[in-house]
Amino acid sequence: MKRRHFLRAGMAGAISMQNFPYHLFAADKAKNATDRVLLGPRKIELSRMAMGTGTSGSNGSSNQTRKLGYHGVAELFRAAYDQGINFWDSADQYGSHTYIREALKTVPREKVVILTKTNSTTAAAVKADIDRYRRELGVDQIDILLLHNQQAADWNVRMKPCMDVISEARDRGIIRTHGTSCHTLQALKTAAAEPWVEVDLARLNPAGLHMDSDPQTVIGVLRQMKAAGKGVVGMKILGQGDLRKKTDEAFQFAMAQDCLDCITIGSESRAEMEENLRKIPAASVRG
Secondary structure, X not given: OOHHHHHHHOOOOOOOHHHOOHHHHOOOXXXXXXXXXXXOOOOEEEEOEEEEOOOOEEOXXXXXXXXXXXXXXXXXXXXXXXXXXXXXXXXXXXXXXXXXXXXXXXXXXXXXXXXXXXOOOOHHHXXXXXXXXXXXXXXXXXXXXXXXXXXXXXXXXXXXXXXXXXXXXXXXXXXXXEEEEEOOHHHHHHHXXXXXXXXXXXXXXXXXXXXXXXXXXHHHHHHHHHXXXXXXXXXXXOOOOOOXXXXXXXXXXXXXXXXXXXXXXXXXXHXXXXXXXXXXXXXXXXX
């Protein structure tokens, strides 16, 4: 079966990582982590790979923030910026805004794209989050703000007051673009159909780990998003760290998908970040 037919048809489920079909996911040309892509209808220019601030975490910390500390995270982000990564993915639940602020002490604010998320469910709380996030980040404008962890099929009805607050902030120039991250298949389908969603942060990897459904089903929904002009950022590319020993396979799978604009990876060290920079182009064309 030729690659294009295989990818168009999708998969019956998660791929066996013991017998990964490399030849079916070989790209026509290498894709680099530092390639610039234009995300969503606002055409936000950013690197194909984002630097994440946590693989897993909650209550104001993550494995990265606990392991590296303020200066360690800042140094890692500065090193990534120096090598061409200008997309920084933060989260309130990880408490990582102040870590980004530390990195911005030596990196020009206008040269990086900052993404963050809110878990709030009321208009007043979202408004307060936007003000607090900007203070914590030390910025006037947030590039990408997402309604995080949406699970209900009718989240766009329940969250309409929150969406209105974010739209108003966008109109005032406080936010550049907005969208969702979803943690159920029904919520993901709603995001694909909802015009307010300009960017979606979606879980996708070949093993089907920590995802909203099997890869074939998720890819189908993400293609609907792309057809509607939305930007799609892939997360859980390494299965929340469970595929750390299968990075070649995971990267090749991600780079072959026509439904992903870019991906976010939570590297835990400079060596790991630089290894990812090397592996992504090599994996994307591996036969």
